[in-house]
Amino acid sequence: METHNAKRVEIVIEAPLERRLTDALEEAGVTGFTILPVQGGSGRSGRWSREGQIGRSGMVSVVCLIRPDRLDSLLDAAFTVVERHIGVVSVTDAQVLRAERF
Amino acid sequence: METHNAKRVEIVIEAPLERRLTDALEEAGVTGFTILPVQGGSGRSGRWSREGQIGRSGMVSVVCLIRPDRLDSLLDAAFTVVERHIGVVSVTDAQVLRAERF
Amino acid sequence: METHNAKRVEIVIEAPLERRLTDALEEAGVTGFTILPVQGGSGRSGRWSREGQIGRSGMVSVVCLIRPDRLDSLLDAAFTVVERHIGVVSVTDAQVLRAERF
């Protein structure tokens, strides 16, 4: 089956910033993304868990498949939001089916 | 620690099709997969979120670790289900521990 | 945007062992990880789903971004916990922003 090169970008960011991040991505011309819930984690600021929390707390994971040549503009857009906040950005090489969608 | 080559296939697909997809995977001889919930996303058909939804709405993410030589049969099986529906398929190179399991 | 090499380790493990695994990771000097909920799956021990379950059942997915040179100590730590239990460990090459965090 024919596949096409792509980048898989995963941004773990604080939930209250979700809308700002996705707005920035859309402005940067990103055509699609998928948001996964995050249950807990640990980092320099300690451990946390979503259990029993109320309010828009915790983090979410935003996954973006994108054409390699558009990676830089995506990262720039993401960075404006992530920069001053808690968040982790990683990029992996991937192959996608149906390249026309990206 | 010794690791072995594998492919990590991630299929984001509409929740009502989850069973069809996993049935197709099992028929194609896929020995294991893990289903992650998806909280929301955006694509050509607009933004969506699972919040407050009832019924089998939204999408799920099915992750499959597989021996490289079995990738094509997996993609063929997935494609029969994804083809006419909303869904995104991506493949990444990975290493796994305990290759005998895959 | 400048990125840095990293490894993305994904450990799918039974929920009752979550704390043991994360304790082992922290002991091995892992600085951060993110825990994603898992909704269901299939493997040699059959299909399962979290729906309607009570108690600490099912699995979780622990994702760890780490400097390549620290991969082995992480895998060793993870393996002590995963070894006798149900669990899947995979590693992918990744790039991260802000390497100083890892």
Next chain:
Amino acid sequence: MGEILTLAGENLLSPIILCFALGLAAALARSDLSVPEAVAKGMSIYLLFAIGFKGGAAVAANGIDAGLLMAIAAGVVLSFALPFVAFGLLRSMTGLSRIDAAAVAAHYGSISIVTFVAATSVLEGRGIAAEGYMVAVAAVMEAPAILSALFLVAKGGSSRQQDGLMQEILLNGSIVLLVGSFLIGAVTGADGLAKIESFIVSPFQGVLCLFLLDMGLVAGRGLRESKAGLSRMTVVFGLTMPLIGAALGALAGLVIGLSTGGLALLMVLSASASYIAVPAAMRVALPEANPSIYLTLSLGITFPFNLTLGIPIYVAAASALTGGGL
């Protein structure tokens, strides 16, 4: 007419309608108010269980009569027939493609259980009794419309493999729960009801309020995010089809001789459009149909219309038709 207005006015100022309006307004204003998916599903399980059980207990109290079978037959016929009417209207009034029109039509042949529940509350508030078995009629009306839609598409040439689809539709969670709790209510009767009354009767209205808050939030988010941009004629369809459905439902109900309350409920069922079972079935069976068209129409246009104006109209009409004053 005056009566309809009074009834509509009272209805508009009831807590459940105001909760729906609050949710709608919050979503349109982009508030981050939201009900967790699990809680929304939990409330829908509660409502289906309560309404099914109470219906079954009512049937146990009154005994089964020929009316039950006739009403069920009427429901099945309506659910099969209404999509053809809807499809015809859509194809002549709007520019929707055959597939989109068929998908929308399936929704209007099927039913909205929340609209049904809201109507039940209005009837109770006015002291109008209804046949307990109307819940069973609601259950049997969920699925047939889907078959009609598939038939309409097949006639258009594109045949499709649908292994297991029928089974999936009939075993849809909401149908199973509604039918199952109806049977449990019918078997355990007044004794069973007495045991769980303070769970399924007393707090019912309050849960319904929060549930409608959530429906408002979901509907509002749908209207805001939808890329569909419904054409004006499509919106007109969403406002007139309920009235046509109600009229056909009234006809059927008069033929089989329902009481005032039963007639009103059959009109409500015919007028209402599904937004749970049918959308999921459409994603599987007619994936090419655009979901934002049928969801926006059903949940964003027809549901609020029925909730606010439709129900008072149908109740008033049923009263007039059966000779009972309001």
Next chain:
Amino acid sequence: MGEILTLAGENLLSPIILCFALGLAAALARSDLSVPEAVAKGMSIYLLFAIGFKGGAAVAANGIDAGLLMAIAAGVVLSFALPFVAFGLLRSMTGLSRIDAAAVAAHYGSISIVTFVAATSVLEGRGIAAEGYMVAVAAVMEAPAILSALFLVAKGGSSRQQDGLMQEILLNGSIVLLVGSFLIGAVTGADGLAKIESFIVSPFQGVLCLFLLDMGLVAGRGLRESKAGLSRMTVVFGLTMPLIGAALGALAGLVIGLSTGGLALLMVLSASASYIAVPAAMRVALPEANPSIYLTLSLGITFPFNLTLGIPIYVAAASALTGGGL
């Protein structure tokens, strides 16, 4: 005998049993009906809190007597002892390995709180009072059986490092909640109960119905998806072990002089098998044991048996043994 049949018949047609049956049937028929995990957990928190609090308030009302301590001691002894009986049976009757047999045995020494709750409902329905502190007995019976299982495996040679396991078991959420709410009920007594009565008493039966619907769904899914294929003798074990457990529980209860209701509940606790606390502990402590064996046995065989036939038998036996008629 006739009494048992009447009681069993009544029991089988109660809403809670029918809800369990509905869930079981829906899952076996592959319906997609499901209760969200969060809602199921929320209901279990509600049930544990309510049952603990009511038990504590009952103790506060009746005062603490020597019976409380004796009953707790009896519970601890039973929980330690029953796994040895179960293990012996399993090793002689079935082909299960030492580790699988030990893991199963742990489940049968521990208890199922839902079975306990269902039995409480039956007793209430028949107007049979029981000692309020039986809830505390239930709590202390959760954990000891796990130690017995580990001992049985250690005897077999494989020693294992279990740092922190004991603490994890004793601080298991359901034990903490049950004991904690029991203490709160005991401290706040009748006053406290009055404040929250319309939350923990009135809707209790209804919540139990929905919870059992979920238990049926989970049990049915387990039976359907299980790759275990329990051997016939293993199934026989799942049906006889409850009776043996109940007999031993009856013996202990008679020795310490429980009332009819208390005796019935101690029999129920001894007869029931855990499917929450123990499975999680087994995943940590005996990961080589096959979970689908112990889950299927406990939730798919013994739980429905106790719920339908077991409870009426134990209640009838307790009545006969204490000289109280039904």
Next chain:
Amino acid sequence: MGEILTLAGENLLSPIILCFALGLAAALARSDLSVPEAVAKGMSIYLLFAIGFKGGAAVAANGIDAGLLMAIAAGVVLSFALPFVAFGLLRSMTGLSRIDAAAVAAHYGSISIVTFVAATSVLEGRGIAAEGYMVAVAAVMEAPAILSALFLVAKGGSSRQQDGLMQEILLNGSIVLLVGSFLIGAVTGADGLAKIESFIVSPFQGVLCLFLLDMGLVAGRGLRESKAGLSRMTVVFGLTMPLIGAALGALAGLVIGLSTGGLALLMVLSASASYIAVPAAMRVALPEANPSIYLTLSLGITFPFNLTLGIPIYVAAASALTGGGL
């Protein structure tokens, strides 16, 4: 003084406080007891809806008077002013940075709705009436403090772009739900309340118990996992600021002539610190501020203090100040 002690003792032994203590103890002991996020959110929606609706219905019953507007004005002024007091104290007493101090200050200007609800319960328990519109005062006090904090930081030199922040704060889910249900209660009045009373009144205390169990769990986990290590003076701040806030609230309440109950509630609002709306706003607006400082202070120190000792003190003080005996 004796009265305060009696009141505090009674309060400490109420089910809701004991549930909080149970959660706290379970979390500190590392039990895995936990309430699912969706259930916790569901309960908070229930509580906000119930408290808002009941407040609105009370206003509908008593009519709107000038007091309502004055109380709202007082609330806005207090919410704007208290952060300046808190900021001054923090900068002089503790070593917190300007940004951390401003973030903490925002929390103390805003309010904790659960503390408010707990105080309402205490008042009800003592038969002390309060103005229904105090709920509206609670709602308007949520947000202004955030602006004061931003002003305090801006004065310190770091200006920041905050597009859409204000809108986000005002449309925060909890504010919208509280205000919305207040309005619905006010519009539908006694009729509306009668319809949903057995949902929002009777089970209220019980839901509050489980909610406080969860708050205890979250607070305990926060205390355990926090890497903040609050300095001793910061803890002292967390215990004295509520008293200072309450004193200022009392002053304002006396000026506008509130009743005993209303005065107590305004003191409680002023004394309490936010842990829902403000933390989320701070993550967006002042991300450099350390969340574990403000969360630990607000939820781990001030909330338990108010719940256990604060409320009895404020109620006793309000009684003394308005000449009403306890």
